[in-house]
Amino acid sequence: MWRFIIDSDPGNGFPGSDVDDALAIAIALLVPEVDLRGVTIVAGNVELPEALSAALTLMEVAGRRDVPVCAGAERPLVADPRPIRVAMNARRQDAARLWATVPLPCLQPPRDPRRAARFLVESIMEAPGEITLIAIGPLTNVATALLLEPQLAQAVREIIWMGGALRCPGNVTPVAEFNAFYDPEAAYIVFHSGAPLTLVPLDVTTRTCLTLSEIAQIRAIGTPITTYLAMITEPWVRYVMERRGLPGCWLHDPLAVCVALDPTIARREPWHVTIELTGQQSRGQTIGWDGKFPYLFPGGQPNVQVCVDLDTRRFMALLLTALGA
Numbered sequence: 001m002w003r004f005i006i007d008s009d010p011g012n013g014f015p016g017s018d019v020d021d022a023l024a025i026a027i028a029l030l031v032p033e034v035d036l037r038g039v040t041i042v043a044g045n046v047e048l049p050e051a052l053s054a055a056l057t058l059m060e061v062a063g064r065r066d067v068p069v070c071a072g073a074e075r076p077l078v079a080d081p082r083p084i085r086v087a088m089n090a091r092r093q094d095a096a097r098l099w100a101t102v103p104l105p106c107l108q109p110p111r112d113p114r115r116a117a118r119f120l121v122e123s124i125m126e127a128p129g130e131i132t133l134i135a136i137g138p139l140t141n142v143a144t145a146l147l148l149e150p151q152l153a154q155a156v157r158e159i160i161w162m163g164g165a166l167r168c169p170g171n172v173t174p175v176a177e178f179n180a181f182y183d184p185e186a187a188y189i190v191f192h193s194g195a196p197l198t199l200v201p202l203d204v205t206t207r208t209c210l211t212l213s214e215i216a217q218i219r220a221i222g223t224p225i226t227t228y229l230a231m232i233t234e235p236w237v238r239y240v241m242e243r244r245g246l247p248g249c250w251l252h253d254p255l256a257v258c259v260a261l262d263p264t265i266a267r268r269e270p271w272h273v274t275i276e277l278t279g280q281q282s283r284g285q286t287i288g289w290d291g292k293f294p295y296l297f298p299g300g301q302p303n304v305q306v307c308v309d310l311d312t313r314r315f316m317a318l319l320l321t322a323l324g325a
Helices: 020-030 048-062 082-099 116-125 140-148 178-182 184-191 212-221 224-244 252-261 312-323
Strands: 002-008 034-041 069-071 131-135 158-162 197-200 266-275 286-289 304-310
Touching: 002 020, 002 116, 002 252, 020 034, 020 048, 020 224, 020 252, 020 312, 034 048, 034 116, 048 069, 048 224, 069 116, 082 224, 116 131, 116 140, 131 140, 131 252, 140 184, 158 252, 178 184, 184 266, 197 252, 197 266, 212 224, 212 312, 252 312
Parallel strands: 002 034, 002 131, 034 069, 131 158, 158 197, 197 304
Antiparallel strands: 266 286, 266 304
């Protein structure tokens, strides 16, 4: 039995928002061996009230009102989120036509009154060594929890974070991945907390692809949650096919959950990873090295297990099996 908490910024149902958070959460809901202890929500892909409503809608469709969903940080620790919001709103307007038949999640308050960071501290400290925290959005909630209780770093079984770009271009600037760029100070805190951390960067997530034919397989399963997932995912796939010339969408966040379920699908290496906080053009860049620069960077001991290679075929088989295809 795996015990997971997922920290997420889902945007399912909102035009122009990636649906990979919803797919990732759905995998954790559907795999019988997973005990999903809770989902904590952070602003990022969408604003916090929208992300919360997206998560609650997914839980309703899945019939899983038993899973706590807790609201967290509304903004990054330091950065001004307004420029990103402007860009994301522009993409929403550009994509709206493809989402014409997709209902928007109804804005609703959380059913669980606990704030995300407090929930993380309480849940992990009550079960030391047992809970894997899968973070698939900006790390604001996770960093806040570590600041509230530094011993969390020793109590968590593992933190798996989908974020960063080490040997490939970023997806929000030429060098920065979105989750890292949105709150780099939070990422810095987590990287240097001493917690056991696995990084699932763009280097491996961009080797994945979900196509329209695979969405048809998911729709054909015919359960309420798979029907919903197919409905929200198809317009996103069509959008990235138009705008990026890809055959389908990348599966960033589902890969993080699947790495937790089966660590052997990705090869990991111990690296020292940090994040740029001050560079005018490089802010949010994740910088990692694997011991090749001992004279220039003394003391750069490994602090992260980085996924550097992926068995894509086995990953896709695991994903589709988890969804029931």
